[in-house]
Amino acid sequence: MKKVFLILLSIILIQFNSDDSYSLEPDEILKNTKQEMRARNISKNIRCMVCQNQSIDESDAPLATDLRILIRDKIKNGKNDKEIYKFLSDRYGDFILLKPPLKLNTLALWFLPFVFLIIGFFISFFNNKKFNKILK
């Protein structure tokens, strides 16, 4: 039983640790470590439009490779992160950003969960017998 538990635990820990899996080819990596770190960070936030539930950092799709190279080219040309994100979202829409930006049309997406939480909180509160007794 203990063995099974340990095996399961290690599988779970491996899953949590798999954050570093990526599809970067060795020749794509920039010599400047700072620039490479920036490229990796941006790539992690960009959705692979082919696989859709992976970032381009994790994806093997040819388009993901092209976008990784493009991001590195832009960094080498002195573009800042904001300009790179804008370049990509201008062409592929906000969908390419894994974290949707806070805009008028995404307000519901960001705040509706909190609204539901508050509603749920009130419902459970008003249906609480102890609370009703106090009110009475």
Next chain:
Amino acid sequence: MNKYLLKFPIFLFIIVLLVFFYLLIIERNPSEIPSALLNKKIKNFESESLLKGEKFFSSNYIGKEIILVNFFASWCKPCRDEHIFIKKFADKNLKVIGINYKDNPEKAIKWLKKLGNPYSDIAIDNKGKIAINWGVYGIPETFIIDSKGVVKYRHVGPVTKKIYRKMNLLLKEIK
């Protein structure tokens, strides 16, 4: 008060259910992403022409008249499937510009000789940079550009009979 509050989650659940049901029955492809370039002016680009052996300037075609821009490659099976419809557009005197995506030029020319060439001119996109600038994520993709150079329609995937009809209606509307 309490009675109403108890009914509220059920009411909310039914609404959510109805929304999901509506999304399920309407005709849509969830994996198809609307183009961010829709109703925006497309930027001009330069490349090599596949057939003319000279430079390709998009400014020669974009913004002059209504054109169809089709991203294709000889290795792409769906491109072969839609080719008949792309030819039909060209037969209707619509200018069709091809963008040959990451292809071997010799194979592309052979492919066109075999299946027929509906394109007025073809730009070579050997590194996929033009495709990225157009927000393309999987070929074939077809765009309708109006005479002002504005993107009016984008279709991802092969043009089928149904899409062909839809595009014709849109073309009539634009004209």
